[in-house]
Amino acid sequence: MPTEIVRRYRSDLLPGDHPYLQGAWTPLLEEVNATDLKVLEGQVPTDIDGVYLRNTQNPVYQALGRYHPFDGDGMLHMAAIRDGRVSYRNRFIQTKGLGAEMEAGHRLWAGLLEDPALSQRPGWGAHGGIKDASSTDVVVHAGRALTTYYQCGEGYRLDPLTLQQQGIPPWSPLDGISAHCKVDERTGEMLFFNYSKHAPYMHYGVVDRNDQLVHYVPVPLPGPRLPHDMAYTEHHAILNDFPLYWDPELLKEGKHVVRYFKDQPSRFAIIPRRGQPQDIRWFEAAPTFVLHWLNAYEEGDEIVLDGYFQDEPMPRNYDGAPAGYERMMSYLDQHKMGTHLHRWRFNLRTGQTTEQRLDDRVLEFGMFNQRYATRPYRYAYSAVQVPGWFLFHGYVKHDLVSGASWEFRLPEGQYASEAPFAPRIHARDEDDGYLVTFITNENTQRSELLLIDCKRFEAGPVCRVELPHKLCSGTHSCWANGTDLRDGPLALPAR
Template sequence: MKIERLPPVKFSLQPNNHPYLNGAWTPLREEVTVDELDVIDGAIPADLDGVYLRNTENQVHQPLGRYHPFDGDGMIHLIDFKGGKASYRNRFVRTRGFEAEQEADGALWGGLADPAGLAKRPGYCAHGSLKDSSSTDIVVHAGRALSTFYQCGEGYRLNAETLEQEGIEGWTPIDGISAHPKVDEATGELMFFNYSKFAPYLHYGVVDRHNKLVTYIPIPTPGPRLPHDMAFTEHYSILNDLPVFWDEGLLKRNIHAVRMHDGTPSRFAIVPRHGRTEDVRWFEAAPTYVLHWLNAYEEGDEIILDGYFQENPTPEPKRDAPPGFEHMMAYLDQQAFRPKLHRWRFNLKDGTTREAHLDDRIMEFGMFNQRYAGRKYRYVYSTVTEPGWFLFTGFVKTDLETGESTEFHLPRGQYASETPFAPKPDATSEDDGYLISFIIDEAGGGSYCAILDAKRIEDGPICRIALPHKLCSGTHACWADRKFIREGALGAL
């Protein structure tokens, strides 16, 4: 493994005891390129031809305040598969905030857990006092990677095969782009939303396969809301107004305190993909919060939506957490907010909603074969976590037709990343392909890439590939076939 290291960035983070700046969340300082990675065991499938991209929160400077892991600087990790070989590179996302702090030799903004007045400069995004670190999500659209921030940042484009920085996405609206824009591989379109503290509070948009903004409309809500994700079907998009959002009274004092608004239902806005504000239909459902939706599709008069229903969206502080971290640790612990695989059915004919759990296990961060996005699908690949921590320790494959499931759990001290599905070029079934994940081996002090046969995840990795350094944990990832990347780039011309 021959490693090419880039010149180091300025790094001022000091030794500390923060639970999310150590262990599997220890920030990575270096950017590298490796043309050919070493295989630990097994063999890289010769039919894998594309890239796996993962976004991570990777703090560079000493925080001004308490630090929350979602504050960290964005770093994209890429592994490229072709001809039975793999290459790797990682790059910080050069956001405007990142560049400003590099110039200043230190942090300029506080974070999610800090008072708004801590920032040394005006902030970005829906919150208004944060840095746009573009560290939450990563998708591939129109032949380029797009990294986004959960609090509605500017959206940054990178070359999907080299991570060369291409700057701020030109069609970004004034209220930004939330994390979790959705790509319909069948049409090449990208659907997105944003939210803010200013009326009408929520917007929805569509960008076509040529990377042109073709739809952008308000979806008015009664006040500021905090949606995190959206979904789409073949003809509709689904947005949400959930009863977990900033306390209105405290927000007037510029205090961003999230609480459950008892007595307020969950609401879902269903709008034709290229519809207008007056076309929106609202449906009510049981109160909850949902971080991540899976997929949605049309079936007769109904729209079916799957996601992870939180049974306890605002958990009590963890008494066994390190002093000062009780609240943060609770909100990062899936065992505390208890997300369950759940299905909503919205009847377009009579306006009613039906809903129920599909599984009673605690799971989240689900993936599926993106060729079925917006269409009826069968298989879901969810993650399970280390109790008390935001760390993935295994995967559950669920058959939505039979209700059967299989599981794979990592050895103790190893932690996974989100596991996108990579279909085989000649796939004969929905689950004919691979799951790909970066694994942090905290016990061994390194990281590797794992490839699993999606048909038999219980067998564990069919191949493990050594990575050149130990990654810092993070949030979201995606897979893109090389053909999809190249055709998307041509379509954007």
């Protein structure tokens, strides 16, 4: 496994007992290139071709006050799989904030748990007082990887194969780009949204396959909100207004305190993909908060939307957490929030909403075969969280037609990543492919790449490939097919 160390970062992080600065969340401070990775078990299949990209939170400098894991600096990891071989590299995302802190030699911005007045410079995004770490999400569009921050930021582009930094998109709007842009592999379009503390509080936009902003409209809301994800169908985009948001009275005092207004309904904005504000149809549903959606599609007069319903969007404080981190740990625990796979149906003729729970287990971070985006689909894949921790230790495969399911769990002491679906070359069926994931093995203090054959889901990984170092955990990932990167809708447009 030839490995080149590209850079090691100087850090002033202090050792301590913070629950999210140790174990599987231990910060990684080196960048490497590695080729011909060592196969620990099984054999790398030759019928998979593409890149797995994973965004993680890796703090370089000691926090101003209390640290939240979502304050960490974005680090992008790439595993390229082709012809039965795997190569890997990782890079910090060179955001403006990280650059300024490296120049200063210390942290300049307070995080989610602290008063923004502690920040030594103005911040970014909806909050306005924190750093745009670009550490939440990653997609591939128009030949480039785009990383984003969940409270909106400028977005940063990198080459998906070399991880060469390519800067901020020229079309990035003033209010930024939220995490969870959606790339339609059929059209090559990317749909996105943002949100802010000033009216109209939300915008929705479309960037075409040639990387041109072709649509950008307001989605007026009653006040500042905290949407996290969006969905889309063949003809519509779906945005949301959930009753979990900053307390309006405290916000007037500059305090960003999240409250759950359980007597308010959830609201869904359905807008034609190139629609105007007057075209928006609003639908109401049971109060909740949804972090992540799966697929959405049109079926007769209805739009069908699948995602993860929270029974308790504002859970009680986590028992046994270190002092000052009780609330943080409760908001990172899906078992406390009660996240369940759920289905909403919006009838465009009658204006009515119906809902259905699809699984009683606590699940989240779902994936599906992106070739079936905007279409009726059969299979979905959910991550299983370790109770009490923002860590995954398994996956569930759902048959949404028959109701059957299959589960795979990692051995004790191993923790997984969000795992996108990678179709086999010449795939014949919807589930003909692999889940791709990085794992952190606390028993060996190393990380690995795993491929799980979705046709033989419970059999476990078909291969385990050793990575050159131990990754810090994080949030989101994506898969880009090699043929799409080279020739298809994800390829760099001709100039």
